[in-house]
Amino acid sequence: MDHLKELLDLALRWVHLIAGIMWVGNSMLFNWLDRNLIKPSDAKPGFEGEIWMVHSGGFYQVEKKQLEPHQMPSVLHWFKWQSYITWMSGISLLALVYYASEGFLVDPSVSKLTHAQGLMVGAGVVAGGFAAYDLLWRSPLAKVPNILTAICFLLLAAVIALLTQLLSGRAAYIHLGAMMGTLMSGNVFFHIIPSQTELAKATKEGRPQEGSLGKHAKQRSIHNNYMTFPVLFIMISNHFPSTYGSKYNYLILALLAVSGATIRHFMNIRFWFRQWLVGFVAAIVIGSVCLFALVSIKPEGAIAASNNDGPMADFKTVQMVVRERCVQCHSSKPTDEVWKAAPVGVMFDSPEQIRQHAERIKARVVVGKTMPLGNKTKMTDEERELMSRWIYQGAKTN
Numbered sequence: 001m002d003h004l005k006e007l008l009d010l011a012l013r014w015v016h017l018i019a020g021i022m023w024v025g026n027s028m029l030f031n032w033l034d035r036n037l038i039k040p041s042d043a044k045p046g047f048e049g050e051i052w053m054v055h056s057g058g059f060y061q062v063e064k065k066q067l068e069p070h071q072m073p074s075v076l077h078w079f080k081w082q083s084y085i086t087w088m089s090g091i092s093l094l095a096l097v098y099y100a101s102e103g104f105l106v107d108p109s110v111s112k113l114t115h116a117q118g119l120m121v122g123a124g125v126v127a128g129g130f131a132a133y134d135l136l137w138r139s140p141l142a143k144v145p146n147i148l149t150a151i152c153f154l155l156l157a158a159v160i161a162l163l164t165q166l167l168s169g170r171a172a173y174i175h176l177g178a179m180m181g182t183l184m185s186g187n188v189f190f191h192i193i194p195s196q197t198e199l200a201k202a203t204k205e206g207r208p209q210e211g212s213l214g215k216h217a218k219q220r221s222i223h224n225n226y227m228t229f230p231v232l233f234i235m236i237s238n239h240f241p242s243t244y245g246s247k248y249n250y251l252i253l254a255l256l257a258v259s260g261a262t263i264r265h266f267m268n269i270r271f272w273f274r275q276w277l278v279g280f281v282a283a284i285v286i287g288s289v290c291l292f293a294l295v296s297i298k299p300e301g302a303i304a305a306s307n308n309d310g311p312m313a314d315f316k317t318v319q320m321v322v323r324e325r326c327v328q329c330h331s332s333k334p335t336d337e338v339w340k341a342a343p344v345g346v347m348f349d350s351p352e353q354i355r356q357h358a359e360r361i362k363a364r365v366v367v368g369k370t371m372p373l374g375n376k377t378k379m380t381d382e383e384r385e386l387m388s389r390w391i392y393q394g395a396k397t398n
């Protein structure tokens with residue numbers, strides 16, 4: 001059963017990654033194509049431009065144009081399954097990793113929610129987020145996009161605050177990513193593809209295309225463009241406990257979302273704004289400096305990571321703490337009911353294994369408190385302080 005779950009996880013993750021790369025890659029290529037089209041001065045009406053490229057042993061000529069009425073090509077390629085498959089595999093993965101078993105979703109040191117309540121918050125944010133966003137951008141407010149964009153940023157901040165207060169740090173991050181990914185895929189499904197379907201239908205029937213659909217779709221596709229970088233960071237954020245595990249994880253998440261969108265913005269305007277590179281570099285530098293500052297702040301009551309003053313830490317006591325708090329999961333024979341194999345292969349059965357991981361133990365137990373997972377084994381601050389001293393004093397095993 002556990003092997004089955006892990007294999008399913010592997011398969012879904014693999015598919016999700018491949019489909020996601022294809023989706024983002026495609027949309028970036030089309031964005032780039034659009035901006036690099038060359039329109040000859042004597043272009044016929046309906047001819048929007050052409051571009052020459054070289055790739056895989058040949059030259060490619062692409063033309064963008066409107067078709068004459070009734071003039072539909074016999075084979076027309078659509079780009080939609082990359083998006084749908086990314087979404088379906090992503091939602092399945094979310095359910096498998098965060099909902100099917102307890103441990104990742106809620107953190108008792110963050111909130112008192114039960115697993116079922118956490119599930120409702122998470123799933124509610126993903127579905128409710130899309131409903132709210134879609135209704136807002138269908139409403140008359142969409143006629144003043146600047147104001148509505150500002151409102152959406154405020155709502156985003158509210159969602160970040162809500163998620164980080166109710167769910168574990170990593171679940172909060174992933175749920176924001178899942179919500180934004182759902183907006184993106186929803187935009188493709190409910191707006192962009194219907195608009196293209198109507199365009200094809202109108203052309204086939206020889207009538208002018210209905211204008212508003214195309215305008216809507218363009219707006220949604222710009223939103224998708226800006227969401228790409230933030231969503232991609234969030235999807236890999238699970239590898240960075242210093243972000244989601246920080247006491248200021250909500251600020252870090254907001255910072256990374258805004259920086260990602262700003263960096264994308266300067267890439268978008270690079271085709272007509274000569275000084276774009278200045279803004280682009282500035283956004284990266286300012287974002288990185290703020291990020292560094294945020295992950296470096298020590299919250300009040302933090303365990304001193306380099307505690308020199310205390311007495312010598314005795315390794316026997318350290319080993320006892322590890323036995324009591326860690327080996328339930330991190331062992332060749334875990335006893336935890338969820339983790340039947342040592343997570344990421346990290347085991348603490350022998351003194352040597354504990355010493356070997358000292359630096360990561362410091363990162364996960366002392367600097368951030370992201371281990372034990374959800375503090376399931378109820379590690380105390382005194383024990384964390386002991387680990388800190390032991391590591392600072394050289395992580396000796398005798």
Ligand code: HEC
Binds near residue numbers: 346361364371376377
């Ligand atoms: C309930 C199960 C559980 C317990 C108890 C637990 N861990 Fe973990 N640990 C995990 C899981 C799951 C991962 C992989 C996911 C992750 O990295 O967050 C992990 C990953 C790790 C990693 C490797 C990832 C990295 O960042 O390098 C270290 C080191 C670690 N844990 C240390 C500890 C220590 C030390 C304790 C005891 C104080 C502990 N863990 C207790 C479940 C647990």
